[in-house]
Amino acid sequence: MRALLLVDEPSDKIKLTDVPKPEPSEGEVLVRLKAAALNRRDQWIREGKYPGIKFNTILGSDGAGIVESVGSDVDTGLIGKEVVLNPNINWGENPEVQSADYHIVGMPTNGTFAEYVTVSAHQVFEKPKHLSWTDAAALPLGGLTAYRATFHHGEVTEGKSVLISGVGGGVAQFAFLFALAAKANVYVTSGNDEKIDTCLKLGAKGGFNYKSEGWQKDSLKITGGFDVVIDSAGGDQINEFIKMMKPSGRIVFYGATNGTPQNLDMFRMFWNQITLQGSTMGNDQEFEDMIAFVKEHQIQPIVDSSRPFSEIATAFDDMKEGKQFGKLVVSF
Numbered sequence: 001m002r003a004l005l006l007v008d009e010p011s012d013k014i015k016l017t018d019v020p021k022p023e024p025s026e027g028e029v030l031v032r033l034k035a036a037a038l039n040r041r042d043q044w045i046r047e048g049k050y051p052g053i054k055f056n057t058i059l060g061s062d063g064a065g066i067v068e069s070v071g072s073d074v075d076t077g078l079i080g081k082e083v084v085l086n087p088n089i090n091w092g093e094n095p096e097v098q099s100a101d102y103h104i105v106g107m108p109t110n111g112t113f114a115e116y117v118t119v120s121a122h123q124v125f126e127k128p129k130h131l132s133w134t135d136a137a138a139l140p141l142g143g144l145t146a147y148r149a150t151f152h153h154g155e156v157t158e159g160k161s162v163l164i165s166g167v168g169g170g171v172a173q174f175a176f177l178f179a180l181a182a183k184a185n186v187y188v189t190s191g192n193d194e195k196i197d198t199c200l201k202l203g204a205k206g207g208f209n210y211k212s213e214g215w216q217k218d219s220l221k222i223t224g225g226f227d228v229v230i231d232s233a234g235g236d237q238i239n240e241f242i243k244m245m246k247p248s249g250r251i252v253f254y255g256a257t258n259g260t261p262q263n264l265d266m267f268r269m270f271w272n273q274i275t276l277q278g279s280t281m282g283n284d285q286e287f288e289d290m291i292a293f294v295k296e297h298q299i300q301p302i303v304d305s306s307r308p309f310s311e312i313a314t315a316f317d318d319m320k321e322g323k324q325f326g327k328l329v330v331s332f
Contacts, residue, residue, distance in 0.1 A: 063112030146174035302326030
């Protein structure tokens, strides 16, 4: 079968090649992929910016396809089912935090950038019928991360004022869609006015270009402050968010690409009883709940583009440039 591997070669670090088709072991299923999607994680692995890197591993964490066969101790009724894959492996018994053995499909375990993949039977969930293969493949990792950040930590409910920063990212777009579905008053930031305009058309109450001077003060005038901020970048903008929060507001961050903030404004935080909460991925029950939420609200993922699997290297290049809005998907 064709697969994309991380290789120890000085040029691209990724290689599309033929590898043996896997066979499901006890408790596993073999899924024939119909589509898979990229995450920033994949490009970071390619650049060597991720822990536990193992060469000659098949990359990819997002995927959807059809169960082709099952291993022993697995219900044969799963064969032929259209499924979405939960990328979690070994979350553990504590729903509040992942175990020390936790990792994600696609590194160091072989992932979804291949024609076939084997996963544990409990990792496959029925594909929402309203989603195409492209849309379904866009959902897993970003959707799960956003679901936990939005509802478990962010406690987003109807009527709350919510700011999604850097809305062009994969997780951010799901946080935006989920908060909209929950009937929150949703605002976004982006460095791209076209992305902001798209969100306004989808239902955002407002949007702010973070490259514009004074956007923070403008947001306070318009909104009166936020109950929840969901952020991916960290850095010194955390202090700006602290100034923009309503009392007892919650800042949830699932990444720190801008590093750590200098001189964190702890005085304003304790006086206004503000929570700064880290978050990552989500437990297996949250994945099931996320799929149910998507079905209930008929949520349609934002897909930037889809292309044949044979052109996946170009999708990595697009991810590196960071100009996309929504998910980059490949089809088989």
